[in-house]
Amino acid sequence: DSGVTQTPKHLITATGQRVTLRCSPRSGDLSVYWYQQSLDQGLQFLIQYYNGEERAKGNILERFSAQQFPDLHSELNLSSLELGDSALYFCASSVEPETYGYTFGSGTRLTVV
């Protein structure tokens, strides 16, 4: 157990729907990162939060949004889902915004049918 908790582990939903993925960072970590892993694109950085504030944005679609709450857990919201959004979504956390590597959760596998 890495200490980073992601729920749910698996999610199957239909095109056009909206889902929320949840991440609880490791105790003491203030930064949360979201990555998408797909076979064709590999691991792509989506967004980072530090202590509740957005810190950096990567290749995140406008249909996707995220937030980090006062208790430091984070949620990634994916809406108007398309088949191509099927992927593994990872959350990672670190102590500081600039750090020597993260701790990853075990991911949420999203399947859009």
Next chain:
Amino acid sequence: GEDVEQSLFLSVREGDSSVINCTYTDSSSTYLYWYKQEPGAGLQLLTYIFSNMDMKQDQRLTVLLNKKDKHLSLRIADTQTGDSAIYFCAESKVGYSTLTFGKGTMLLVSP
């Protein structure tokens, strides 16, 4: 082109050494990382090296960095079947904490 490139597959026999290679393009990279991903699991940080270092050793793992050629390698000594996994090379740039990953090298260790 890709920021970080890796070969896709490596097959070795148990007990041999494995060498996984990676090239990167950004000369301002500050840290270079190796992560391991086992089936159904997240990524586990194995080791990292500062871009001003040439080598780092950690038990069975040796990381070599050739800054001139922007080439990074991970050597696993006495490879075991439990080392079978996907290995990702990643870099971070000056002033940023986000990582750019390669597409991963699948290491298959046969008995």
